[in-house]
Amino acid sequence: MQKGSILLKQKCANQIACKLRTLHELSGLYIHIPFCKSACTYCNFHFTTGSRYRDSFIQHIIREYELQSHAWQEPWDTVYLGGGTPSILPESQIELLFRHIAQKNGLVPGAEVTIEANPEDIQPQKIQAWLAMGINRVSLGVQSLSDTELTAMNRVHRAEDSLKSLALLNATGFPSVNIDLIYGSQWLSDTDWEHTLKWAFDSGADHISAYALTAETNTKLFKDISKGTLPPISEEKQAKHFEMLHEMAAKSQWDFYEISNLSKPGYRAKHNSNYWKNKPYLGLGPSAHSYDGQFTRRWNIADNKQYVESIEQGLLNFEEEILNESQLFNEFLLTNLRTVEGVSLSLAAKLQPNWLDKSQHTIAELSNKHFLLQEEGFIKLTMQGKLLSDYVTRELML
Ligand code: SF4
Numbered sequence: 339m340q341k342g343s344i345l346l347k348q349k350c351a352n353q354i355a356c357k358l359r360t361l362h363e364l365s366g367l368y369i370h371i372p373f374c375k376s377a378c379t380y381c382n383f384h385f386t387t388g389s390r391y392r393d394s395f396i397q398h399i400i401r402e403y404e405l406q407s408h409a410w411q412e413p414w415d416t417v418y419l420g421g422g423t424p425s426i427l428p429e430s431q432i433e434l435l436f437r438h439i440a441q442k443n444g445l446v447p448g449a450e451v452t453i454e455a456n457p458e459d460i461q462p463q464k465i466q467a468w469l470a471m472g473i474n475r476v477s478l479g480v481q482s483l484s485d486t487e488l489t490a491m492n493r494v495h496r497a498e499d500s501l502k503s504l505a506l507l508n509a510t511g512f513p514s515v516n517i518d519l520i521y522g523s524q525w526l527s528d529t530d531w532e533h534t535l536k537w538a539f540d541s542g543a544d545h546i547s548a549y550a551l552t553a554e555t556n557t558k559l560f561k562d563i564s565k566g567t568l569p570p571i572s573e574e575k576q577a578k579h580f581e582m583l584h585e586m587a588a589k590s591q592w593d594f595y596e597i598s599n600l601s602k603p604g605y606r607a608k609h610n611s612n613y614w615k616n617k618p619y620l621g622l623g624p625s626a627h628s629y630d631g632q633f634t635r636r637w638n639i640a641d642n643k644q645y646v647e648s649i650e651q652g653l654l655n656f657e658e659e660i661l662n663e664s665q666l667f668n669e670f671l672l673t674n675l676r677t678v679e680g681v682s683l684s685l686a687a688k689l690q691p692n693w694l695d696k697s698q699h700t701i702a703e704l705s706n707k708h709f710l711l712q713e714e715g716f717i718k719l720t721m722q723g724k725l726l727s728d729y730v731t732r733e734l735m736l
Pocket residue numbers: 373374375376377378381382383385421422423456479
């Protein structure tokens with residue numbers, strides 16, 4: 339851990355990052371709000387259900403912003419309030435934060451400004467306040483329309499709350515809405531999933547992020563499966579639900595632009611896409627990650643008490659890693675393979691001149707197994723390849 343050291347933006351000093359960054363100059367801001375009303379059984383994000391530090395939390399974020407701001411001078415292209423549950427905070431606190439952002443960096447015209455929200459928090463006055471602050475995108479944690487599943491996952495809200503919150507967001511004409519969904523769980527039948535998908539595509543939302551349920555270590559879900567009180571997650575069911583999602587996206591003519599993300603045409607999410615495009619971003623708050631767009635990645639301490647105490651002493655409390663050229667290239671492969679466009683072979687050859695020669699045989703093998711498709715100078719995952727994307731990516735990495 340390094341305390342108090344300062345990240346300085348340098349001229350492009352890393353070959354791969356320079357080549358990747360020629361088109362990408364704007365930066366994103368991520369703010370982590372680590373408070374939740376209850377602990378979802380599958381969650382391995384940094385959060386607490388306690389309220390200690392909650393009332394003064396934005397003051398600490400602003401103080402951290404001050405400590406970091408000399409290295410981040412340009413207006414933000416995207417701002418993303420994630421967590422945790424940012425919608426748990428009163429409007430007055432979020433307004434304080436946005437006033438500070440406006441005074442310091444400001445936003446580029448057309449910036450995407452997202453807040454993650456849980457359905458039970460959506461109220462008319464909140465929506466109006468968020469709009470007035472310049473928030474133009476809500477990412478709603480619907481997860482499921484099955485109350486049995488929501489209860490089993492220890493979510494606070496019920497399906498009815500999701501329906502009502504979407505109706506409210508639609509009625510106020512909120513510019514952009516994402517729906518988060520989880521598929522393939524022990525509790526979700528194929529019929530439930532079909533019902534959820536039909537609703538989601540017709541709900542008025544312009545974006546869906548859909549994730550296969552995973553049992554991360556240290557979660558209640560993992561422990562219950564390990565103890566045998568819950569059956570393991572079925573890979574066959576997950577594959578089936580993923581295929582159903584694909585079919586529905588194709589039927590509705592949505593843009594399935596990344597393995598877990600799909601949108602109406604023209605509504606791709608900018609903030610997450612920028613992570614995949616190697617753009618720099620600053621992360622504020624406990625556990626938040628930052629990347630300088632070249633080779634330095636750092637992550638804040640994932641502990642609210644230590645975070646707050648460090649900030650009160652005027653210190654940044656983080657760990658840092660310097661990425662080498664192989665790591666950067668592997669990340670380029672990983673992120674680009676997840677996209678509908680795939681990996682540009684000419685760009686890959688420019689970044690790592692020997693990679694293509696060495697990988698020709700592997701690419702041919704993966705194509706013969708119908709995991710990869712070669713099209714107009716790009717390699718892309720097929721449907722089967724998407725289901726085994728970790729394996730395919732590992733095979734191609736340096
Ligand atoms: S609301 Fe989100 S961040 Fe909080 S515990 Fe549930 S999944 Fe995790």
